[in-house]
Amino acid sequence: MIIPKEPKVELSGISKSFPGVRALHKVGLRLYPGEVTALIGENGAGKSTLVKTMTGIYQPDEGEIRISGKPVVLSSPHAAFQAGITAIHQETVLFDELSVAENIFLGHAPRAAFGLIDWRGMNARARTLLAEIGAGHIAPDTKLKDLSIANKHLVAVARALSVNAEVVIMDEPTAALSYKEIQDLFDLIDFLKSQGKAILFISHKFDEIYRIADRYTVFRDGEMVGEGLLKDTSQQEIVRMMVGRSVDQVFPKKQVTPGDEVLKVVGYCHPTEFADIGFSLRAGEILGFYGLVGAGRSEVMQSLFGITKPSKGAVRIDGEVAVIRSPAQAVDKGIVYVPEDRGKQGAVTGLPIFQNVTLASLKKTSRHGFLRLAEEFKLAREYTERLDLRAASLDQNVGNLSGGNQQKVVIAKWLATKPRVIILDEPTKGIDIGSKAAVHEFMSELASQGLAVIMVSSELPEIMGMSDRIIVMREGRIVSEFENNAGLKPEMLVRAAAGIGEAA
Amino acid sequence: MSVQSTETRRIPDRLGTPLSAAVFSWPSLLLVVGLVLFVVNSLASPYFLSPWALSDATFNFTEKALIALAMALLIISGEIDLSVASIIALASTMMGLALQYGAGTSELVLIGIMSGLVCGAFNGFLVTGLGLPSIVVTIGTMSFFRGISYIVLGDQAFKGYPASFAYFGQGYVFWVFSFEFTLFVLFALLYYVLLHRTNFGRQVFAIGNNDVAARFSGIRVERVKFILFLLTGLMSGIAAVLLTSRLDSTRPSIAAGWELEAVTMVVLGGVSILGGAGTIQGVVLAALIMGLVTFGLGLLNVPGIVMSIFIGLLLIFVIALPIVFRKIRNRRR
Numbered sequence: 001m002i003i004p005k006e007p008k009v010e011l012s013g014i015s016k017s018f019p020g021v022r023a024l025h026k027v028g029l030r031l032y033p034g035e036v037t038a039l040i041g042e043n044g045a046g047k048s049t050l051v052k053t054m055t056g057i058y059q060p061d062e063g064e065i066r067i068s069g070k071p072v073v074l075s076s077p078h079a080a081f082q083a084g085i086t087a088i089h090q091e092t093v094l095f096d097e098l099s100v101a102e103n104i105f106l107g108h109a110p111r112a113a114f115g116l117i118d119w120r121g122m123n124a125r126a127r128t129l130l131a132e133i134g135a136g137h138i139a140p141d142t143k144l145k146d147l148s149i150a151n152k153h154l155v156a157v158a159r160a161l162s163v164n165a166e167v168v169i170m171d172e173p174t175a176a177l178s179y180k181e182i183q184d185l186f187d188l189i190d191f192l193k194s195q196g197k198a199i200l201f202i203s204h205k206f207d208e209i210y211r212i213a214d215r216y217t218v219f220r221d222g223e224m225v226g227e228g229l230l231k232d233t234s235q236q237e238i239v240r241m242m243v244g245r246s247v248d249q250v251f252p253k254k255q256v257t258p259g260d261e262v263l264k265v266v267g268y269c270h271p272t273e274f275a276d277i278g279f280s281l282r283a284g285e286i287l288g289f290y291g292l293v294g295a296g297r298s299e300v301m302q303s304l305f306g307i308t309k310p311s312k313g314a315v316r317i318d319g320e321v322a323v324i325r326s327p328a329q330a331v332d333k334g335i336v337y338v339p340e341d342r343g344k345q346g347a348v349t350g351l352p353i354f355q356n357v358t359l360a361s362l363k364k365t366s367r368h369g370f371l372r373l374a375e376e377f378k379l380a381r382e383y384t385e386r387l388d389l390r391a392a393s394l395d396q397n398v399g400n401l402s403g404g405n406q407q408k409v410v411i412a413k414w415l416a417t418k419p420r421v422i423i424l425d426e427p428t429k430g431i432d433i434g435s436k437a438a439v440h441e442f443m444s445e446l447a448s449q450g451l452a453v454i455m456v457s458s459e460l461p462e463i464m465g466m467s468d469r470i471i472v473m474r475e476g477r478i479v480s481e482f483e484n485n486a487g488l489k490p491e492m493l494v495r496a497a498a499g500i501g502e503a504a
Numbered sequence: 505m506s507v508q509s510t511e512t513r514r515i516p517d518r519l520g521t522p523l524s525a526a527v528f529s530w531p532s533l534l535l536v537v538g539l540v541l542f543v544v545n546s547l548a549s550p551y552f553l554s555p556w557a558l559s560d561a562t563f564n565f566t567e568k569a570l571i572a573l574a575m576a577l578l579i580i581s582g583e584i585d586l587s588v589a590s591i592i593a594l595a596s597t598m599m600g601l602a603l604q605y606g607a608g609t610s611e612l613v614l615i616g617i618m619s620g621l622v623c624g625a626f627n628g629f630l631v632t633g634l635g636l637p638s639i640v641v642t643i644g645t646m647s648f649f650r651g652i653s654y655i656v657l658g659d660q661a662f663k664g665y666p667a668s669f670a671y672f673g674q675g676y677v678f679w680v681f682s683f684e685f686t687l688f689v690l691f692a693l694l695y696y697v698l699l700h701r702t703n704f705g706r707q708v709f710a711i712g713n714n715d716v717a718a719r720f721s722g723i724r725v726e727r728v729k730f731i732l733f734l735l736t737g738l739m740s741g742i743a744a745v746l747l748t749s750r751l752d753s754t755r756p757s758i759a760a761g762w763e764l765e766a767v768t769m770v771v772l773g774g775v776s777i778l779g780g781a782g783t784i785q786g787v788v789l790a791a792l793i794m795g796l797v798t799f800g801l802g803l804l805n806v807p808g809i810v811m812s813i814f815i816g817l818l819l820i821f822v823i824a825l826p827i828v829f830r831k832i833r834n835r836r837r
Binding site: 326350370377381385389394396413 | 514515516517518519697701702703704705706707709710713714716717718719720721722723724780781
């Protein structure tokens with residue numbers, strides 16, 4: 001029996017709320033020197049919020065952070081950096097236009113006489129650091145923008161070592177890396193372990209977690225639901241922790257007998273994003289698309305909506321081949337898309353609510369191309385009130401609304417066009433619970449009125465609570481399709497999405 | 505937890521009346537500035553308050569203002585056209601060339617307008633077809649279009665336009681109302697309706713606010729922007745006809761620097777240089793104000809250089825005024 005080690009970092013009772021959303025509720029996390037702890041959880045479980053709390057970007061509402069047993073307050077990213085915590089993200093915050101050495105030593109560059117930067121010393125030290133982590137191939141005077149993502153990670157690690165960081169957070173570091181680069185990264189993590197660093201590793205991929213991590217901590221809905229040593233547990237057990245949830249969420253799904261086939265997609269391919277996508281959709285049906293972030297679901301939907309062009313494949317609407325090369329054509333054919341990125345792609349935040357709602361229906365509200373404001377207000381009122389929009393007036397700018405109400409405006413815009421197929425991409429991501437319920441309820445009602453609905457979602461309860469059928473995508477391909485009946489277990493979706501149980 | 509209310513809540517169309525919004529708007533501020541300038545001018549010079557003097561004054565700005573109308577839409581959509589003055593030069597040169605081959609008045613007008621449209625289509629194609637940034641494209645075509653004029657003309661000038669051609673730049677429709685000014689009033693009304701009363705105008709605002717969301721809403725963003733470049737080209741072509749007629753000659757340096765004056769009018773008129781907001785009323789008032797300033801200072805024998813200093817200061821002042829005002833108000837809270 002070995003003496004239990006003291007954790008390097010210990011978080012306890014950390015809570016963090018945003019307006020309408022409880023992101024973290026009394027969570028704890030322990031990182032031990034010389035060990036890798038994997039943080040596991042669905043999208044929206046609170047992993048990113050926790051990382052931002054540890055790196056000083058967010059301040060927790062309550063709770064305590066201890067480093068080497070001493071309580072600390074990480075009031076800013078700089079304070080976290082000083083405390084020896086450094087994070088490596090998918091998109092690490094480094095400076096593209098600066099050299100590798102400058103990036104490594106930014107803020108603590110070696111000085112020469114008169115306070116000038118000691119360039120020669122800096123480059124030499126950078127070279128040593130890089131060599132130490134097996135990155136001797138990177139020249140210190142290269143501009144960062146000329147490096148691959150894998151090499152940028154290496155620079156970030158070198159930066160962490162340059163300040164003697166004791167804690168290294170890696171938030172999905174492998175997402176954009178090739179197989180070879182991932183192996184190199186793992187070698188590097190092994191090296192950091194041998195140096196006694198405490199490492200937090202966030203990934204959705206179980207094979208990686210089992211390859212590199214010693215411990216695990218599982219988050220679900222902003223709470224910590226389990227932790228321990230990986231060797232003491234099984235994949236099944238962890239998946240169960242991720243998805244097993246209290247049944248306090250009731251979804252307003254109505255049972256609808258599906259009508260005729262509205263949409264059929266055959267052999268849909270894109271040069272880089274997805275391949276061989278085929279499915280059919282019937283009137284009154286809600287078809288869920290589940291998968292990890294980056295599985296290619298949004299790309300397929302945006303292609304159906306005419307944003308990006310597919311390289312091959314056919315789309316049939318009501319049995320007739322439809323050629324869709326622009327969103328305008330998609331709307332004409334009755335396909336509409338509620339994008340995930342509400343602020344950038346969904347709402348025109350600088351325009352009032354009523355103008356947003358009528359934006360895609362101007363042909364209907366106008367006469368001979370001339371606006372009729374009375375008609376616009378009428379149409380906007382009809383749909384916003386059905387969606388229970390909360391706003392001071394219809395003339396209010398959409399930018400002043402909450403995320404949930406902005407989403408209602410975007411949905412109202414599309415419903416006003418009386419579409420055949422509505423595609424909702426993460427329709428309730430980042431919106432408050434009340435708006436979430438309103439969106440779900442309305443979605444169900446639309447389906448019962450014969451609209452064909454596609455819902456892309458990374459939230460298991462939502463996808464299982466709302467869909468009639470569920471398609472799971474992984475790495476740009478459809479890997480399985482499930483009827484949503486009593487026999488469907490959330491574990492089956494998670495396994496399909498993560499690719500567990502094929503090789504293993 | 506989801507309580508289903510039986511009655512839907514009623515959201516009002518607007519808070520406050522459109523009138524109250526109009527009183528505190530940018531055009532209202534410009535109107536005040538314009539009236540003050542008018543009074544100051546009439547006190548400063550005894551020659552100012554004569555119908556004919558005022559009519560003469562309009563020739564200073566109508567051609568630029570015609571371009572500013574189309575430029576306003578383009579800037580609201582988030583693009584810009586800095587080649588407008590060079591389009592005038594090229595269109596005027598084309599008319600001059602046609603004159604050498606014996607073109608009559610109607611052919612000259614047609615060629616001037618067509619040249620403007622072709623230049624606008626060229627800009628529009630480079631920006632919307634190839635996806636290049638408009639500021640770079642039109643700085644390029646600014647040199648390119650005028651460069652053609654210089655190649656054709658060198659240090660020469662085309663002269664001897666037909667007598668009937670002079671009407672467009674020098675003629676009067678009724679009493680003191682010149683053809684140019686009447687045309688400007690007509691186009692101002694047309695552009696007002698186009699921007700503020702049609703689907704097209706609404707789409708221009710949507711694109712200027714967020715062109716991605718506009719595209720995701722089924723708006724044909726490229727087509728709208730192409731049309732806006734065509735319109736700017738068209739107005740430049742019309743301005744070329746008027747200016748050539750008024751000067752009765754074509755030199756390659758014709759209308760030099762007008763692109764900045766047109767942009768100044770648009771910005772002074774309250775159009776956001778970042779796109780997405782602005783009114784035609786504002787642009788028309790800004791054109792009148794710039795005309796008043798130029799004319800008033802001219803009556804006082806102030807040289808042209810000083811005038812441009814004054815216009816520049818006016819621009820900074822009018823833009824700074826509401827920002828400074830807001831800052832003072834915030835500090836008091």
